[in-house]
Amino acid sequence: MKCIVGLGNPGGKYVGTRHNIGWEVTAELSRRGGAPAGKSRFDAITREVVLKGVPVILLEPQTFMNLSGRSVGQIAKFYKMSPADFLIVCDDLNLPLGKLRVRAGGSSGGQKGLADILQVLGTDAVPRLRLGVGRPPGTMDAAAYVLAQFRKDERIEVDLAVATAADAAEVWLADGVDSAMNRFNVSSDQK
Template sequence: MKIVVGLGNPGKKYVGTRHNIGFDVLAVLAQRFSADRWKSSFEAEVTDIQIGSERVVLVAPQTFMNLSGRSVRAVVKFYKVSHSELLLVHDDMNLPTGRLRLRGTGSAGGQKGLQNTIDQLGTSDFARLRVGVGRPPGKMDAANYVLQKFSKSEFSKMEHCVERAASAVECWVQDGVEKAMNEFNQTAPEDGESL
């Protein structure tokens, strides 16, 4: 069994914002694999899918981004999975828009939802898929930037990126972190290129 957590903020106000890219990736996976209804549990919206022979629990914490770890810890404890079976998907301002970076461990890099998860689990030894949303322009505050929706010029690129991120999750589930890193940590394809 694998646990895939997409980070974001609950509520219509945040739909389509940079901070909710983790939720967007879960939505693509749920659609691709015909997930049943989402249920409220562990302070999250949760559903199951099957990827190959693996049961995968998709988790969208509803605690707001900065408290996501509380939900993640509850899910990991309930299902008794090792940290190597956990993948977090989240936005990253330190990557160019549309770029993916998968890692098996590492620091939070300033992402507060990831930091809270590390704090709650007491370890950083779990996989994370960072989805690049770019840096804020000029002197714009980072917190305001991640709560904005993508511009029209970014939207097409991010649609491709979310699809690629969902494929990276599939690869991680079936083939492990190293193969997924080798395949998806490359430069993002240009608009219109095949995924």
């Protein structure tokens, strides 16, 4: 059993925001897997699917971003999952819009939902898939920026990035984190 965790905030006002791009990826994976309606458990919405022959739980914590570890900790304990069984999908201010970065571990890079998950699991060796949302313009506050919706002119690029991120998640499931990194990470000269 594997678990793909899309990070986001619950509530209609957060739909389509930069911070909720992780949920857009789990929604795409849910569509691909023909998932049934989600269930409310583990302080999250969960959907069980089989992708690339692997049973997987798609998890969307409903605790707000900064407490995402609560859901992940509950599901890890219930299913006796190790940190390597998770793929955390989240936004990243430090990547250009639409770019992806897969990592086997490392710091949270300032992403508070990811930081909470690492703290709850007690390790930074948790696979993650970051989607670039770009930097805030001018002097705009970073928190306000990630809670803002994507502009209409960004939506085509975002939709493509979500589909590509779902592809990367499927490669992670089928072939592991190293294969996903090799196929989907951008080099610094591609930024």
